[in-house]
Amino acid sequence: MKLLIKNIKKLVQIEEEGNQLKTKVSGKDMNKLNCIDNAYLLINNDFIEDFGSMSEIEVINKKNKDCEYLTEIDAEGRMVFPSFCDSHTHLVYAGSREIEYIDKIKGLSYEEIAKRGGGILNSSKLLHNTSEEELIAQAFERLEEIKMFGTGAVEIKSGYGLSVEDEIKMLRVIKKLKEISPLTIKSTFLGAHAVPAEYKSNQKAYVDLIINKMLPKVAEENLADFVDVFCDRGFFTVEETDRILSAAAKYGLRPKIHANELDYSGGIQIGVKHNALSVDHLEYTGDEEIKALLKSNTMPTILPGAAFFLGMVYAPVRKMMNAGLPIALASDFNPGSSPSGNMQFVCSLACIAYKMTPEEVFNATTINTAYAMDVNKELGTIARGKKANVFITKPIPSYEFMPYAFGSNKIEKVIINGKIQ
Numbered sequence: 001m002k003l004l005i006k007n008i009k010k011l012v013q014i015e016e017e018g019n020q021l022k023t024k025v026s027g028k029d030m031n032k033l034n035c036i037d038n039a040y041l042l043i044n045n046d047f048i049e050d051f052g053s054m055s056e057i058e059v060i061n062k063k064n065k066d067c068e069y070l071t072e073i074d075a076e077g078r079m080v081f082p083s084f085c086d087s088h089t090h091l092v093y094a095g096s097r098e099i100e101y102i103d104k105i106k107g108l109s110y111e112e113i114a115k116r117g118g119g120i121l122n123s124s125k126l127l128h129n130t131s132e133e134e135l136i137a138q139a140f141e142r143l144e145e146i147k148m149f150g151t152g153a154v155e156i157k158s159g160y161g162l163s164v165e166d167e168i169k170m171l172r173v174i175k176k177l178k179e180i181s182p183l184t185i186k187s188t189f190l191g192a193h194a195v196p197a198e199y200k201s202n203q204k205a206y207v208d209l210i211i212n213k214m215l216p217k218v219a220e221e222n223l224a225d226f227v228d229v230f231c232d233r234g235f236f237t238v239e240e241t242d243r244i245l246s247a248a249a250k251y252g253l254r255p256k257i258h259a260n261e262l263d264y265s266g267g268i269q270i271g272v273k274h275n276a277l278s279v280d281h282l283e284y285t286g287d288e289e290i291k292a293l294l295k296s297n298t299m300p301t302i303l304p305g306a307a308f309f310l311g312m313v314y315a316p317v318r319k320m321m322n323a324g325l326p327i328a329l330a331s332d333f334n335p336g337s338s339p340s341g342n343m344q345f346v347c348s349l350a351c352i353a354y355k356m357t358p359e360e361v362f363n364a365t366t367i368n369t370a371y372a373m374d375v376n377k378e379l380g381t382i383a384r385g386k387k388a389n390v391f392i393t394k395p396i397p398s399y400e401f402m403p404y405a406f407g408s409n410k411i412e413k414v415i416i417n418g419k420i421q
């Protein structure tokens with residue numbers, strides 16, 4: 001089954017083989033984006049077979065003249081992008097938390113709401129009282145929504161279970177979503193998201209529970225690709241994070257951790273020490289943190305939706321890129337700090353709040369997030385042999401229009417695994 005997209009106004013984020021495919025882009029290179037004007041893209045079943053300038057289309061037509069399944073799309077005036085990879089979400093959750101949103105509007109902080117039993121613990125209670133089937137149905141609807149906003153791969157965390165049974169329940173839900181959704185999904189075990197009320201006076205016992213009971217069970221059922229800890233003021237300490245990540249390493253789980261959202265918590269450094277795939281949030285990133293990241297393979301990941309929604313200080317993204325670091329941008333889709341998984345909006349926010357250029361933003365939401373969820377061999381750019389997860393825009397004047405026209409869906413067609421959705 002072949003699909004040919006012709007007359008593409010601009011084919012964005014292409015990679016020619018010859019030199020090895022890139023795994024990520026850093027520093028000044030983030031401002032470079034390889035594109036072909038007036039292009040075609042040839043998809044063969046679920047992978048990208050070829051692409052190039054329309055001036056070479058005769059060769060393609062000749063090669064495929066006997067291929068009776070060649071479907072054609074004329075993309076006149078439209079652009080084609082690789083799908084976004086969203087490397088940080090909590091999109092399995094029950095219900096919603098708009099009441100806390102009102103508390104926030106009235107002046108309470110994220111930490112104050114959490115201290116009153118709201119926040120993550122509120123979602124934990126809701127999740128406990130919701131069946132696996134219902135959780136699957138709610139999360140599937142969210143997956144379908146983000147798919148049509150251009151996301152082709154997504155990481156989903158547990159962390160609203162906070163007991164052995166409910167963490168496993170969440171991870172089983174994610175496993176089921178991997179089976180029923182066409183999106184590429186990675187799962188992350190986040191037992192250390194918050195301390196449940198019954199362990200408030202004995203946090204060590206909860207960390208022990210994570211290490212001795214949850215992790216072995218998660219590993220036994222092969223339910224997680226990665227491990228996460230909310231390493232920040234008022235949540236888990238550097239020492240506790242160290243213990244959890246050391247234990248997870250024995251099961252081969254690489255960390256992707258929540259760090260430095262609320263303070264200079266040491267989260268970045270402990271992540272780097274454990275060769276984390278990514279450290280995420282990073283509002284409090286200073287010279288020491290940048291130095292540690294420069295010597296690492298860890299992807300610094302910014303979550304503009306959460307910073308915007310909570311009215312936080314913004315991470316020093318320009319300073320980080322000037323120092324030579326790569327940047328990834330993810331949605332953090334969750335009911336408490338970022339109730340949206342719209343990666344187009346993440347792109348707009350990143351331009352506005354962090355003064356990133358559109359080129360930097362497209363690199364940060366495709367190749368760099370693919371790295372941050374370890375799918376860069378198969379996704380993140382338009383390259384021959386990669387998975388055919390792409391989207392076709394509506395007719396737009398330029399790619400800069402994508403982040404500029406915030407709030408509306410600029411995507412007309414979504415193609416996942418080579419199939420039009």
Ligand code: NIG
Nearest residue numbers: 119120306332334335336337
């Ligand atoms: O990434 N910072 C920690 N966890 C989530 C929030 C989860 C929630 O409030 O439900 C985050 O922002």
Ligand code: FE
Nearest residue numbers: 088090258332
């Ligand atoms: Fe998060």
